[in-house]
């Protein structure tokens with residue numbers, strides 16, 4: 036790969052000490068940081084590494100791809116790319132005992148979400164108590180506790196800085212208060228290479244992500260600063276960045292072949308989304324990219340699930356038939372695991388009477404909504420969790436449940452299911468119960484994504500073994516839980532290719548040949564004045580992040596009734 040550095044880039048590369056590199060999407064900040072790492076690696080002492088800190092595993096993966104392009108295999112041994120969570124977990128596991136004398140243990144996100152939704156009180160206070168009194172660290176406490184440890188132990192701080200004399204901080208604009216406290220500690224002995232784009236700030240709805248973070252960094256460290264401005268190496272010949280900048284500034288976007296906007300009507304929305312993906316793939320192939328990567332991005336997780344259903348069906352668009360498109364979905368693993376527990380509970384139905392069976396499935400459904408509420412707190416998730424929990428109690432008391440979803444579960448249970456020992460067919464039959472009522476559609480969608488764990492064969496094998504042993508699916512829930520935990524770890528290591536669906540938020544830091552951004556007709560709308568005031572600055576930054584993930588082409592599919600993306604007519608026409 037040929038890297039051409041601008042004059043500013045050359046100065047940034049040559050600069051010693053703490054630096055701040057700013058610039059727009061694709062301006063080459065990450066690449067520059069890796070080039071700086073390459074320059075510094077020969078001076079490292081044995082055992083030392085350059086540390087690259089990022090926020091998500093997806094971002095780490097993208098950086099590792101960049102490492103392969105720029106660094107030799109030998110050089111790559113001297114760079115550690117980690118999430119803040121992984122870095123802090125290492126510090127706490129190795130030295131956490133110094134904080135309170137307790138052997139440190141980790142409260143993983145799944146169990147934490149459930150514990151949180153069941154806890155009657157202020158959870159943020161409780162997790163602090165668990166950390167300080169019990170040595171049990173939830174992910175949200177990692178950075179704060181690791182920072183506290185470094186404040187109190189000069190030896191640990193020196194050890195860290197000795198191991199990592201240079202630390203690269205990615206996406207610094209999204210650093211929260213606890214991570215900032217940690218950065219201030221490690222900076223006492225290590226030099227920092229800090230990368231940021233204030234306009235890619237998309238998590239600032241979190242109260243502890245301060246829009247002033249970059250200025251705080253400047254005030255504290257007086258770094259040498261380099262601004263790559265609107266350099267654009269990701270899509271250098273494309274109007275993508277200009278279009279994205281116009282959307283962000285709420286100005287009329289330039290006309291460019293690289294960004295195509297398509298409007299849909301209710302009767303052709305699904306077919307248009309499907310055709311857009313196929314069209315983009317074919318355009319990219321015609322442009323000489325043999326196996327193009329295409330991201331399909333939407334505003335909400337549930338709408339991502341809907342798009343997956345659309346791409347899984349056949350459609351006819353302009354008299355052309357569109358076959359199902361094979362795709363990956365970056366999905367919420369905890370929700371899928373909770374939905375799989377519901378299906379597994381149905382597999383256990385023949386082992387108990389109808390009352391106990393229906394009640395246990397209704398409880399598993401309540402757990403699913405508790406998990407959902409813990410992930411994205413909402414009144415509807417809380418209401419559903421309470422309603423299914425109450426339905427389980429009513430059924431146990433011999434009463435009829437009140438909601439239609441619970442009634443559908445109870446009715447299916449009373450009718451009964453006849454499993455035959457073919458674990459795949461039996462799984463589908465059990466899952467089919469969730470497809471029997473509109474009220475259970477969300478669960479049904481989440482359960483479909485079990486295959487994303489790449490664990491379906493494993494689950495099938497283990498369920499078959501259970502059947503062979505007992506002629507039943509006794510303990511199906513335990514088997515499924517254990518298998519999914521394993522599958523979840525494995526899935527993290529695999530980089531999706533081809534068509535991949537995810538939320539706009541999850542696309543941050545990633546790069547694809549093409550991007551399709553879809554606005555839903557009834558959900559996943561871009562501009563909604565119920566939770567954001569015109570001119571929708573946060574949504575505009577988010578759309579800019581999504582649009583600029585593309586190297587070559589972008590398609591934006593929106594309902595006909597939606598207001599223009601930007602420019603005159605946007606602010607007054609907020610979508611419902």
Ligand SMILES: Nc1ncnc2c1ncn2[C@@H]1O[C@H](COP(=O)(O)OP(=O)(O)OP(=O)(O)O)[C@@H](O)[C@H]1O
Nearest residue numbers: 037038039040060061062063064065066268269544
């Ligand atoms: N100086 C350069 N010469 C050629 N290609 C480059 C250069 N800098 C970056 N690139 C390429 O441009 C793309 C984007 O670069 P990079 O990821 O470093 O940008 P970024 O500023 O970190 O982007 P973002 O903020 O959007 O994540 C990558 O594919 C990278 O390989």
